Amino acid sequence: MDALLKGEQAVLGAVLLDPAELDRLSWLMPADFYRPVHQALFAAMRTINARERPTREADGTVPMSWLTGTVAEAGRHVRGLSASYAHTLIAACPRPQNAPVYGRMVLEGSIHRTVTEHAIRLEHVARVDAEQQQVDGVLHHADVLADVLSDLASRWGTEPRPLAPPSTAAGLAQPTPMPVVPAQTEDEQFLLAVLVSQPSAMAEVYDWLRPGDFAEPGNGQVYRCLGALHHRGEPIDEVTALWEVQRRGLLADGTLSQEHLDRVFGGPGAGSAEWLGDRVIRSSVVRTAAGAATTIRGLAENEAMAPGRLIGQALHALGSLDEVRARWRTANNRLSPGAEKAGPPEPSAPAARVHAALARSSPRPATAKGVPSAAPLARSGTASPRRTSPSPHHRSVQ
Template identity: 35%
Template sequence: MPHTPEPDDLDLTPAPKPVHYAEQALLGALLLEPARLADTKPLLTHHFDSYTHAALFTAIRTLPPPDPAEHAKDTAWLNAVLDHARPHAPGLNVSYIHTLIQFCPKPKHAAAYARMIRADNARRVLRGHGERLASTATDPGLPNPATTTLGIADDLGRVLDSLAEQFAPHPGSFPRTTLPADVPQPATEEDLAEERLLLATATAYPAEVQQMRWLTEADFLLPLHAALWQAIIALVHRDDMVDPVTVLGEAQHRGLLTDALTPKDLMTLVSTPAASPEYWGEKILRRALLARAQTVAARITAYTDDLANTPHQLITGSRRALADLNSLRTRWMRATASPPAPAERPQVRRGQPPRATRPPPRAAPLSARAHR
């Protein structure tokens, strides 16, 4: 027995978006007065949300415009448009052409309808790039997730630059959208183990910590680990002696010892080094960068979901969100930069003393070199 839809089933059909009516009005204006096509620049076919409407717009742009006097009393050009578009949109028919013509309020407003279509396309484009950024940052199969994610962010930046040239700024250009909270990062046991290994290895090789200004306490998942990192950094920057006992003393002064973290527990935590501090630090920073990319993508999605935002508000808000990721990009580039090439040995002429040169850098610990 066939299913009879209940009256409530009609409520499940989503209402058309505002751009649907703008596309109908524009096509109706162009079908009525084809000369209005000149008012729609720089509108392009791919700006349309509806595939059927895009096919009709392509047909209107492709066919030579009719003589206005002949067009007013003859439907030959309308039939030609329908014949040209129908192979690309089989659902088109004569009835829908007449519906579009009747729907258009005022053909002379074609330019305004075109701007609405372009604005909605900008919204969809930004949303698509935000979703791409989020999916890349969470893809576990990428061989170089940080590099790939930053490449997607570069693509997003170029799109924003292109859109900024198309839409003029206006007062009150920052969106008022309520932004979602930062995307929470689950603290897996592997992630916490990496943070513990960094603390222990930094305690064992404090000289290498001097070059790790690119890592901050905000990059850690566990607040206790972030506080201990700050304690080790403080000892290093004061040029104090660093070992598990001195780290214990600094932690005591900072009020980090509690019933859950006894002195013995803390000394055990910072007494099992492996590899090098840079190795574990890069892992922690990479994880923080990918998490920031997810947060940026969530903010851009929130901006595009808010239909009250104008194109320029979308651009401004997205650029500010992307700037938060670029701050981590700077630290990531410093962390992963190749060491400078060794200077060439100066030529010494006979009878002249050799010029003073800088001593070679201290070699990394054997365990660190082996790991790398």
């Protein structure tokens, strides 16, 4: 026995028995019903009630014209509807005064179906955009899904706010990552080769590109190492990059292989880091949207999930897309008029960074009779970049 079907029949039977119940169901829409015949009947009830305002007779019964008129109006939109089905609906309603409760059952089923449909649509668009290296379509459908969730929250009577899922969520399918296409891997390796070959290239992408934006985890780990060198003010080249990889144990634990590093460090190293970084973060936007859509779809297909929790956790899943989208917009708005008015950025000082790195690498002079020698020149006077407190987005790269 389908409880949702019984709920739809019960709410329609309650309204057939008492048209005044429609006033307590103003938040219920015809599209909330699953069966097309029920959609047509509820729409017909709303139309006739708005036009005629039928009421019960003195003996408590409703006029026969209310039933026949509803069936006739609905029959204009669906086929096979007969007056006998109206009596079936009346018999399916235990108590007409419980119409709002039956209506909430219908709305709950509608919320699960609606969220599932929009999540599937977002998944499909993400896969299409991944092939075309586009993000506009996936961002548009993500915004549509967010608006739908906010509207459903308002109708359900809850606040549309993100709700983190419990850490011990059982039975929840993990998002299946999108397959990595060869073009994405090539873009990432070309970018890493440029970052290693061109001393100033890292500054072009460091503020908005993150290791998690790389589709290939190994490439993301190499970028993390380069970001750590840049953050500490140390020079970036093949030798320092390889040393950082080895210090982090990425070769020993099998995260990276020498063959992988040879492909990265042996790349052409020619090109624009900004352009390649934009392609990498575009792919990250699409993959993040696809992952959020898969998560939301799994939530919506869980019939045991309460509507309020479903909406809150779906909004939380979209939060990861908001973060990467904000960074993508930062990457594409660097030359906006507002940025130009803010004044020129502080000039970079690669020589100072190299000097600080060399000072840290130099051994301290020997001490005499326990008296410590003077601190190296790079640590006296003006503070080196190493001592400057990094901003939050700088910390996240390491």
